[in-house]
Amino acid sequence: GQNIDQPTEMTATEGAIVQINCTYQTSGFNGLFWYQQHAGEAPTFLSYNVLDGLEEKGRFSSFLSRSKGYSYLLLKELQMKDSASYLCAVSGNDYKLSFGAGTTVTVRA
Amino acid sequence: GAVVSQHPSRVICKSGTSVKIECRSLDFQATTMFWYRQFPKQSLMLMATSNEGSKATYEQGVEKDKFLINHASLTLSTLTVTSAHPEDSSFYICSARGSRDYEQYFGPGTRLTVT
Numbered sequence: 001g002q003n004i005d006q007p008t009e010m011t012a013t014e015g016a017i018v019q020i021n022c023t024y025q026t027s028g029f030n031g032l033f034w035y036q037q038h039a040g041e042a043p044t045f046l047s048y049n050v051l052d053g054l055e056e057k058g059r060f061s062s063f064l065s066r067s068k069g070y071s072y073l074l075l076k077e078l079q080m081k082d083s084a085s086y087l088c089a090v091s092g093n094d095y096k097l098s099f100g101a102g103t104t105v106t107v108r109a
Numbered sequence: 110g111a112v113v114s115q116h117p118s119r120v121i122c123k124s125g126t127s128v129k130i131e132c133r134s135l136d137f138q139a140t141t142m143f144w145y146r147q148f149p150k151q152s153l154m155l156m157a158t159s160n161e162g163s164k165a166t167y168e169q170g171v172e173k174d175k176f177l178i179n180h181a182s183l184t185l186s187t188l189t190v191t192s193a194h195p196e197d198s199s200f201y202i203c204s205a206r207g208s209r210d211y212e213q214y215f216g217p218g219t220r221l222t223v224t
Contacts, residue, residue: 031211042202042215043153050211087152095141095206097213099152 002026002098006088011106012078020073020103022088030091034062034073037085037102046086047073075105083107112136113205115216122193122223129189130219132203138183139205143213144176147200159186193223 003025012018024032031050035043049055049064049071061074075082088100112135122128132142141160145153157178159165165178177189186205190197200220204213 033212040200040218040220042218044215045212048212089153091211094158095211095213096143096155096158097153097204098155101152 002090002092004088004090004098004100006086006100006103008101009104009106011108014078014080014107014109016078018075018078018105020075020086020088020105022071022073022100024069024071024088024090024100026069026090026092026098028093029066030093030095032062032064032071033089033091033097034060034071035087035089037087039085043087078107080107080109111207111212111214113139113203113214113216115203115219117219118217119220120222122221124194124223125192127189127191128193128221129187130201130203130221132186132188132205132216134184134205134214137205137207137214139186140183140208141206142180142186143204143206144178144186144188145202145204147202147218153202156188190221193221195223197221198223 006022034046037043047062054063059076064071085102087102089097114133116131144156147153156171157165157167159178159180161180167173180186202218203216
């Protein structure tokens with residue numbers, strides 16, 4: 001089975017940095033994804049990690065440690081439009097995605 | 110590239126009727142399509158995996174006779190919710206994966222409301 005944990009909510013100030021942690025226990029591993037989802041919309045792809053280390057993409061970075069079953073998504077220079085739900089998803093056997101419950105990030109002025 | 114569309118975006122139907130939702134990959138061939146359901150304030154739950162030309166594989170607890178999936182071509186998969194009930198009201202999202210892709214590309218979702 002799959003078990004993916006991430007915090008429920010986080011609040012931060014505009015311009016600040018927020019780190020969303022995700023821990024997982026899965027059967028089979030073909031990579032870890034981070035998605036952003038605004039209310040009422042489908043998820044949009046942010047990042048993909050399959051090897052250990054940090055992947056940087058503009059204001060967003062994602063880190064993976066396979067031995068620890070741990071990842072984080074780092075959001076820098078927060079903007080109001082970054083207020084959304086952030087989903088950690090693990091690709092297991094047959095490339096099926098198992099999603100965490102999502103972390104709602106609220107950015108305040 | 111890698112655009113996935115869904116139709117309709119919103120549908121309201123009466124209890125007992127059936128509703129068909131289409132998922133299309135517009136600019137690539139999707140060997141595999143996935144159907145998810147998302148209830149309010151919850152995460153996406155995988156319902157079934159659909160491979161072109163073969164029967165869909167359903168996740169545990171998902172009734173295959175109620176949620177009919179057809180993947181007739183490399184660009185189209187359909188989900189039919191049969192004899193819909195109010196508890197089937199949800200956000201249904203499809204995703205598609207090409208043969209060489211690790212990534213799944215998500216459609217915009219379909220909001221189903223059963224009255």
